[in-house]
Amino acid sequence: MNNRRSPFDLNGKTALITGGSRGLGLQMAEALGSHGARILLSARRSEELRSAQAQLASQGIDADWIAADASRENDIVELAEQAISKFGHVDILINNAGASWGAAAEDYPITAWDKVFNLNIRGPFLLTQLIGKHSMIPNRYGRVVNIASTAGLQGTSRDVLQAIGYSSSKGALVNFTRALAAEWGHYGITVNALAPGFFPSKLTHGLIDSVGSDRMAALSPLNRLGDDEDLKGAVLLFASDASKHITGQVLAVDGGATIV
Template identity: 35%
Template sequence: MDISRFPSFKLDGKVALVTGGSKGIGLAMACALGIHGAHVVIASRKADELQTVVDEMKNQGLDFSWVQADVTKKGQVHDMIDNIIECHGKLDILVNNAGMNIRKPLIEVEEDDWDQVINTNLKGIFFVGQAAAKQMMKQKNGKIINISSILGGIGMPSQTSYAASKGGINQLTKVWASELSPYNINVNAIAPAYIKTPMTSPWLQDEERYKQIVQNTMMKRIGEVEDVAGPVVFLASDASNYVTGHILYVDGGWTAQ
């Protein structure tokens, strides 16, 4: 067997964009890509937060930069991609991560609640994916990794808007995989269960909820941000070249029961 033909998990020379990359799961995935050799551009709406993170990562030896953008604004999204191409000449990897949640029972969801969640989680994913795809089609290569959730495939109370957005992301992933495969672009999604982040931390303070989540998970624990590191590196690397249109559940076994 010729082992020289086996693909590598190394990302040396790759340029990656991680939206919502200044904290939580986004930052963990950005760090994982940086550790494996990629230059990582993190994006969010808060410039001061981005600069603080970039300084910290550079101090730890990672190759990071940042760009400010609101993913719900199409003009800002296109400016973001143009900025990356101007600075780095290409975009190899997109981690389409920016998201939010407003938890309310169905009958309490206001129009503004729905709009905020759908605009960020679904329209924002669409805007960034579309802009990145245009560049990757020119390059005739690329990796797009959309961040979904187990709630894109299962039902849970008080998650109307969020679950709708994540189910939409799953379908976008499959459609984009079909459209972009002729251009050597892989499109996949990572669907985590509950991960300890600044966004979930207040909600996980409820002991009953915490206990229920642990009971629903085969591995009997809440996920840590480091648990998404391996999956994102795999999907960003040449090791996943024959994987596209896939929703990778990172859920401790929750959806396998």
């Protein structure tokens, strides 16, 4: 009888997922929960979190939630404190909450720039700092997965996407991933990033509707948009011990769009 533990087994691990009440966040919660992780969801709206918790419970996944605005420092501090108090430790942190704002660079409002950067890079830094300092570093173990974007890896044609604040913030998140991986590796903490391409979501539905789903799909060699399953394997890799020798890496999940 083979009792060897699978490297993808997350039993005994706690995963905190921001922006976890719907879309890609909930998709990733399903992936980690189905492999044994206790799930702690966070987002702004309690009613959406309750619905997400019920959806996970229907799949036999142990999930709880804390409402918090990931762009507000006080909320982030309280989220980190409550998460560690409730579960004792946070082993996996998925920085998924994000925002975008569409406008031409020459007319981009500074208020929009600040809003996008507060949520997309300042928030992940603050939360990761707190979870790292008070849970992962003392326990000499952690998996940080930052949800970047292919928009942070390359420029985008102005007739497809004009969102310089979003692209810049995701580029910052990419190098935040690399810098933190270099600094925290000796604590036994890995830090990696996923860079999704175009997935139907609340964040992208307006863009996909205006450009057209067929045209968006044609931008990738696989000629398709991401679906509800396409982040699951990738996030499971980075969140589990299957990636114990992988850190500071950025994996594009985009149907190959960034290679053409």
